[in-house]
Amino acid sequence: MIKAPITNEKVEIIKNTILQNPIFEGISLPSISDEIILEISTGGSQCKTAIDGLVKDIEGTSLKEDFNTLATDPNLIDNITNLAVTANTKQPTCKNNDGEISVSATGGAGTYEYKLSTSTTWQxxxxxxxxxxxTYTVLVKDKQGNSGKTVITIIQNLTITINVNVSISNCSKQPTNTIIVSVSGGTPPYKYSVNKGSEQSSNTFINLYGTNIFEVEDNQGCNSAKNVNILANEKNDLSLKLKEITNTISLNCEEKEKLEHRFSNILETCFGNALYRGLITKGVKLNFKISNNIAGTKASGGYDPTSNDLSFQSVDALEETTLIHELFHAYQNSFYVGGIDQYRKNGGKGRSNIEFETFFMLDILAMNGGGGQLVIRNSQEEMDKYFNWMLNLTDNDNHPNSWDKIKDKYFYFLEDFKKSIPAYNYPTDENLLPNAYFSLIKSSTCKQ
Structure with missing residues (x-):
């Protein structure tokens, strides 16, 4: 099979021979370009496609076979070599057609010539x-008739998109705000300005109120602007959301802001949002506090089902995993008839169920992108088994939403859990299923 285009002399031979075929008598033959000859001479499907396109409007059943035989005749086209062709591009600057293509070729001899498929001139x-x-097709040939080509696309600089995030702090006598401008598209580094002021390399501005025009210019001179209205007395919507599940907050201003920040991150997740709505539906009101004496545990946080206190050992312990852990306990307390305090009495039967359901929930979230260490840690063998089970349950980012999907191994790993964390080694209640978790998943937008 012939694998390359041919010299100008042989192109003319092929053209003239084609035109002498009796089937073309009295018919206007479409233009036969060098590119068509190149496709024909490669043989195979490219040859067939080129011939089909060339003769699609010409009657005669034997023409295609004759043409294919002619174009691939080894006595006519012989000792032809494909060149290896590669190319790189330089993006055009903003709003200009000044892109570039640089071509390199190997496998031939002597001086190469180059041209684009959109041109008739070799250079x-x-x-x-x-x-x-x-998108361009680049053709290359040498003096011996060896040729090759490659296809490459020049991409225009992407449109610059500006996002402005405003955070408000109320911890000082004079409330302050911080504005962070984020950019996508264009070519970094970027320059930032506001209200036609001087440019700066930092994307952060502070204490701006009213209508402000933020502008960004990239390294290619492309720019974009966005108007943002910042209210000096803007109410903190996040504080209002937290207030929906709050009875009291015994935190100073900085601690409260950290709580709000962690709470905000939880609300951005599908499960966290469902948990928040579940707490509101159940009418749960919590007392948030810092306490370095969380009874009977060394945990970072704790939830007391009798007082609805949600406590943290310190401000450093106020992390998202701890917060969602204790918020889920608060939901369990409202979901299960009689609350969860009943499982701390009478020998603690069922207490391990309550705790394992919480860690099971956290591990499902971790497997779906939340990160963190899985709870089963009593041996490497059991860790591997648990990980593989979790991997199967969360395949394609799914969240298991029924007992049938987990019943084969749930209680097996609950026993492993008690070995991993002996503080929760209480009698198992075989009738206490993780239905609080299922109720939230089913009401969520999480993939199921």
Whole structure:
């Protein structure tokens, strides 16, 4: 099979021979370009496609076979070599058609010539300039008739998109705000300005109120602007959301802001949002506090089902995993008839169920992108078994939403859990299923 285009002399031989075929008598043959000859001479499907396109409007059943035989005749086209062709692009600057393609070729002999499929002229230079964004076919040939080609696309700089995030702090006598401008698209580094002021390399501004125009310019001179209205007395919507599940907050201003920040991150997740709505539906009101004496545990946080106190050992312990852990306990207390304090009495039967359901929930979230260490840690063998089970349950980012999906191994790993954390080694209640978790997953937007 012939694998390359051919010299100008042989192109003419093929063209003339085709035109002498009786089937073309009295018929206007479409233009046969060098590119068509190149496709024909490669043989195979490219040859068939080129011939089909060339003769699609010409009657005669034997023409295609005759043409294919002619184009691949080894006595006509012989000792032809494909060149290896590669190319790189330079993006055009903003709003300009000044892109470039640089070409390199190997496998031939002597001087190479280059051209784009959109041109009729060959050139010695391997660089094409002043190009607009589009897809190009680059052709290369040497003096012996060896040729090759490659296809490459010049991409225009992406449109610059600006996002402005405003955070408000009320911990000082004079409330302050911090504005962070984030950018996508364009070519970094970026320059930032506000209200036609001087440019700066930092994307952070402080204490701006009213209508402000934020502008960004990239390294290619492309720019974009966005108007943002910042209210000086803007109410903190996050504080209002937290208030929906709050009875009291015994935290100073900085501690409260950290709580709000962690709470905000939880609300951005599908499960966290469902948990928040579940607490509101159940009418749960919590007392948030810092306490370095969380009874009977060394945990970072704790929930007391009798007082609805949600406590943290310190401000450093106020982390998202701890917060969602204790918020889920608060939901369990409202979900299960009689609350969860009943499982701390009478020998603690069922207490391990309550705790394992919580860690099971956290591990499902971790497997779906939340990160963190899985709870089963009593041996490497059991860790591997648990991980593989979790991997199967969360395949394609799914969240198991029924007992049938987990019943084969749930209680097996609950026993492993008690070995991993002996503080929760209480009698198992075989009738206490993780239905609080299921109720939230089913009401959530999480993939199921």
């Amino acid at each position: 010695v230079s391997n660089v094409f300039k002043n190009l607009k964004p589009e």
